[in-house]
Amino acid sequence: MIWSLPDLPPLDLDVAAELRRIVDGKAKPPGALGRLEDLAVQLGAIQGRVDPHADRAVVLLFAGDHGLTEDGVSAYPREVTAAMVRLILDGRASVSALARATGAEVRVIDAGVAGALPPHPMLQASKVREGTRNAAREAAMTAEECAQALACGAGAVHSAVAAGAEVIALGEMGIGNTAAASLLLHRLGPAPLADCIGLGAGHDDAGLARKQRVLAAAAERCDAHEPFEVLRQFGGLEIAGMTGAALAAAAARRPVVVDGFISTAAVLVAARLQPRVLDYCFFGHSSAERAHRLMLAQLSAQPLLDLGLRLGEGTGAVLALPILRAAAAMARETASLAEVLGQA
Structure with a gap:
């Protein structure tokens, strides 16, 4: 059986920046969910998507x-x-x-x-x-x-x-x-x-x-x-x-x-x-x-x-x-502050 050291792709920094903007814009003060917000951004950057999942x-x-x-x-x-x-x-x-x-x-x-x-x-x-x-x-x-x-x-x-x-x-x-x-x-x-x-x-x-x-x-x-x-x-x-x-x-x-x-x-x-x-x-x-x-x-x-x-x-x-699933769900499902203000 042959094994070789794999090349690892970099994290998707564009997705990370966009997801950070999305998370900061949720209906909460920026950073109010602490490390949960960082986990969501890391998950998205790994998966290359702004709607991260950790279900399976x-x-x-x-x-x-x-x-x-x-x-x-x-x-x-x-x-x-x-x-x-x-x-x-x-x-x-x-x-x-x-x-x-x-x-x-x-x-x-x-x-x-x-x-x-x-x-x-x-x-x-x-x-x-x-x-x-x-x-x-x-x-x-x-x-x-x-x-x-x-x-x-x-x-x-x-x-x-x-x-x-x-x-x-x-x-x-x-x-x-x-x-x-x-x-x-x-x-x-x-x-x-x-x-x-x-x-x-x-x-x-x-x-x-x-x-x-x-x-x-x-x-x-x-x-x-x-x-x-x-x-x-x-x-x-x-x-x-x-x-x-x-x-x-x-x-x-x-x-x-x-x-x-x-x-x-x-x-x-x-x-x-x-x-x-x-x-x-x-x-x-x-x-x-x-x-x-x-x-x-x-x-x-x-x-x-x-x-x-x-x-x-x-x-x-x-x-x-x-905890990871909660972070992903927060990123996908929590309303944005703009939505809340638009309904006021």
Whole structure:
């Protein structure tokens, strides 16, 4: 499978200027709806239309396992990844409930789950390999495997767009992936490694200390700094999938709604490869994982929500969707001040 870095179109600045004029002329004081007005303008500039829409949203949830779990970087065994994917496919996971509540479709992409998953209408079987190698000892992926994972992310976006998706939301499932995300932030932020490592899912103090030792060994093993090589050395197959998806969605002029720490790490890689991708991104929330705020600051990103979430699965991205829909509806449906004055 061949992957190449896509060219990303610039935002439509003419539409942005016209939509700003329209929003400022609504029946309200200019700026009275705060960031909602900015979101509407960004949506319009992405889509190239003064009547933006964000109704048909698809959550692309990438799943993969990590060799780093061999050294205890997670409080949970890697078998939990496959178990949680099956729960998502069964419609009983947290993201399943939230997606139903917000009218979003969930699709799961198996980029690298260790173990077989049964066929399912919601599942895209794109397994590159059964989990990455242990990045504390060797590169997590070969160059070919990393490119294949990037391509599987792009392919998932192309399928969603062909089916009518107006918005792409990113989510993930992968035991051990906070460790991989910490290494990506450390090298691509860049940021001191100690500032990039948090508790993840369920660690106690002893577990955190073990995680810090393992990630220090991984960082010492390789001094890669070029984005693709950093992703290959330290990333996950599901993270590479989300990176490819973010870039493909931007190339297709689709808004990208980013979830938490892991999804943002994928966008960090994408932004280091193609900085323009950030013009297409909306950051759903600020995670309780401490390094997420640091990562958001590195990207000059303003999250839409701060609910103390630290689950992943795309849950924060899904919860942000109604805000984008409200912004688009405001731009399309709110009367202008001129109309109000004409009726007086």
